[in-house]
Amino acid sequence: MVLIIITGGQVTPEIETPHSATILDVKRGIEERLNVEVKRQTLWLDEIMLQDEDRVGNYFPQRYGVLRLSVTPWPGDPKCIIWVRNKNEHLGFVRIRETVMVADLRSKIERRWGILSGVTMFHLDTEMIDDRPLSAYYITDNSVVEIKIEIETR
Known part of the structure; x- marks a missing residue:
């Protein structure tokens, strides 16, 4: 299991996930915790934009990691x-x-x-x-x- 700390905003959630999980799985966990739709999320490891099909274990062989979340605003700012x-x-x-x-x-x-x-x-x-x-x-x-x-x- 990997404990992923999500930074990028004033709220810093933590999501625990298996090494075999995909980045898309992490995004689904973020949607569940923060109510931010998956399609609006971009996750970054330093300057690397992570792809949905990437595996968590490829980036975090250890027990924890930190990712930065950026959220795309809705078009037209409704x-x-x-x-x-x-x-x-x-x-x-x-x-x-x-x-x-x-x-x-x-x-x-x-x-x-x-x-x-x-x-x-x-x-x-x-x-x-x-x-x-x-x-x-x-x-x-x-x-x-x-x-x-x-x-x-x-």
Whole structure:
């Protein structure tokens, strides 16, 4: 088995796979974990673009390895649906482009639900930082963003 660490964004998932698995198998695991379609993924080992039919063991004879993931944006930059929840309670959804900044999503959530301030957002258990694009957190259509609302007491 090989533990593959996926870099390239603010979220760093790990996927365990047999040496005999193909790069396509790794991409399917990424799709399962990150909700990023296989056809949008490109995996890199240093400057080498890996091909779907390549075997993991050809690149990682040892027990772990690191690959960089790049995600191709949708043509035309369409809006996607982002589900918003707070403590396992689904609040609803917003429509936004996956290429905008986290701060834009925060503003949209605050306006939609009348929250004045104090919203912390998470995707895949990673706190989202305002000056990063949503794509850095692998936000795609039907992603779920969890919010935590800090209420100041007086």
